[in-house]
Amino acid sequence: MSSISLGRSSTRGVCFAFASALLTCAVVASGCGRPTIADESKSPSQVTDFTQLYERNCSGCHGADGKFGPAPPLNDTLFLEIIPEAEFLRTVREGRKGTLMPAFARKSGGTLTDEQISIIALGVRNLWAKPVDIPRATIPDYLPPADAQAAPSQANVEAGQQVFAKACAGCHGERGDGGQMAGPLRNASFLSLISDQALRRIVITGRADLEMPNFVTLGKTLNDGKPLTSAQIADVVALLASWRTSDEPAKAAAATQ
């Protein structure tokens, strides 16, 4: 026995108590949480532990605990309620073109196996998904309505200005240049790196970690106490998207006031 070093005397005590055989000791020892030699020499593609996978691949952008990162939080019950599992997996496998979200699947030039990607997706849900207390039928879909997926029209942008004035301007400033409560949205470098999908998601879920409210609170002034609708969200996203390339919508709005 003396040749087996278990490191912690309490563990050794447990071992002696159950020491009917050396085998028992080995089993107890391996259950004590110390990485075995086999674990440490695993090649990156063999790592199947969620915590390690998340820390190495995701936490730098999405935050150590899935929030407070520069990228949208994954530790968000409303987000996990609405994102379809297939869309979650697709985003991780293929990344989001034109944004900083990289592709992780080998097929797409990434470093993770399909199994590892599934472990991450499952781990995120197991850790961070919880029931939300908002009636499901009132929650807008994660993906935009089909007609908004096609290029948004000038009508969408104009409707988006009405939404913005009542639901966003109070914090982000009348022209979206930033206010006392929140930073600018009309900012080319910010908008050039974020997809319409992520904008839509942020308007639905808010950013609880940064005290941006969700669609329920955001709709109150505009809709007489009711939440923002899916169509209103598509319209305000169309407005923000229009700011990527042109300052015109805001000038036009100012001219009519």
Ligand code: HEC
């Ligand atoms: C280099 C930074 C970076 C890394 C690393 C990264 N992400 Fe992302 N991720 C982003 C950004 C930025 C977005 C938003 C992209 C957009 O504008 O649509 C995003 C979006 C997402 C989304 C969609 C979220 C939403 O709001 O709709 C999911 C899901 C996601 N990432 C999962 C992951 C997972 C899982 C990992 C680790 C395997 C990971 N990401 C690693 C930057 C990153």
Ligand code: HEC
């Ligand atoms: C009660 C104040 C408040 C209102 C109203 C509000 N926001 Fe925000 N918003 C914030 C705060 C706080 C942040 C995080 C800090 C920052 O970016 O200034 C934020 C951040 C954002 C971001 C950036 C998120 C990120 O991940 O970087 C977007 C996009 C955004 N808001 C869009 C909107 C839109 C569109 C509306 C209207 C539908 C809106 N916000 C209404 C407070 C608000």
